[in-house]
Amino acid sequence: MIEYELAGADLGEVRFAISPINELALSLRTWRDPGRYPLHLRWLQLTEDARRDLDTEMILALTNRDLWTPDFLTPRPFSPLTSFTDQLDALGDVPASVLREDVAEVHPDPATRPDVLTGRPARVLGRIQRALADYWATCFEPWWPRMQTILEADVVHRGRTIARSGITAMFADLSPTRIKLVGNVLQVHMSSDAHFRRSTAGEGLTLVPTLFTRNASAPISPDEPPVVMYGARGVGTLWEAERPETPDALVGLIGAARSRLLVLLESPASSTELAVRLGVTTTAVNQHLRALHAGGLLTSARHGRSVLYLRSGLGDRLVAG
Incomplete structure (x- = not known):
């Protein structure tokens, strides 16, 4: 003792x-x-x-x-x-x-x-x-x-x-x-x-x-x-998958998976972190992130060995609307 x-x-x-x-x-x-x-x-x-x-x-x-x-x-x-x-x-x-x-x-x-x-x-x-x-x-x-x-x-x-x-x-x-x-x-x-x-x-x-x-x-x-x-x-609760609430209109426009990602990316996160939070593979997350980024809904920046994603101004307006 x-x-x-x-x-x-x-x-x-x-x-x-x-x-x-x-x-x-x-x-x-x-x-x-x-x-x-x-x-x-x-x-x-x-x-x-x-x-x-x-x-x-x-x-x-x-x-x-x-x-x-x-x-x-x-x-x-x-x-x-x-x-x-x-x-x-x-x-x-x-x-x-x-x-x-x-x-x-x-x-x-x-x-x-x-x-x-x-x-x-x-x-x-x-x-x-x-x-x-x-x-x-x-x-x-x-x-x-x-x-x-x-x-x-x-x-x-x-x-x-x-x-x-x-x-x-x-x-x-x-x-x-x-x-x-x-x-x-x-x-x-x-x-x-x-x-x-x-x-x-x-x-x-x-x-x-x-x-x-x-x-x-x-x-x-x-x-x-x-x-x-x-x-x-x-x-x-550390490794529990998240199921963020997404507006029905947003889901109808870009799909459920991408809507969840867009809602979560109010603050910066890496694809690996997002995969853990959503309980899916990193490969699946990366596919959606590339599409959202190409559509101008996300920005990205390198942080150490990771790439962090964040909603763009357009993404903010889409979620809010």
Whole structure:
């Protein structure tokens, strides 16, 4: 069990933050044991082809059979607006001693430790950064706006709970079986053997919602900043297909499928994201997007490795009319 002492004014220093790299690292659990994460099976199916082209040797080495990941891959975020690029760049500054210790926690037996995690620290960290950058670009970035929406909604909900019922009620709702506030001590019951008690004085406590955990957890080292990760609300709706309401006249003019796309593209989205939201193939979506774009109803712009589509002025007038 891990215990954080929230002394005096520190009760007011509890903050919420969202961590893109935290989500990326914890999602690796679904590779190891997809049956334990049935809510994400749809996403795993959609990214199956893309994952084949990744550095799977390194990516799989970043977890073990118990689904642990190195603590340096889940750094404390400082804001709900944390940037993935900033977090990825910061991995290059991880001290060699921290890299060795965290890898040894995940793979304690040197005889079975993956070769890709041994050798010069700078080389290992460089390969980790490249592997995670490719993973993010192909399997996360198209869906990140949707994931981020769920995470931000959870933070708003927790803030309302604090305002309405107090901080004790908020902690009780994070994980009834794992988290408990006793006086000014927050207890986090862990599945590992980690046990320590430390104060949050001068650092505060950061609460991080995540889409890829079944239970609340915290860093297993007392040297790490005070952080608690917990399961976000609404994960069950993450990969549900959307059926937006479309005007009958619009459906009669351009068809049901293209009408739904035009309604959804009030805000920018990629073809991959739209396919997930509508529960259809990316190929089918691309066919309709090309037709709508050729007809002047959509605009498009490249964003990283994705092409984002948005309703044009003509498209806005057609939907409104």
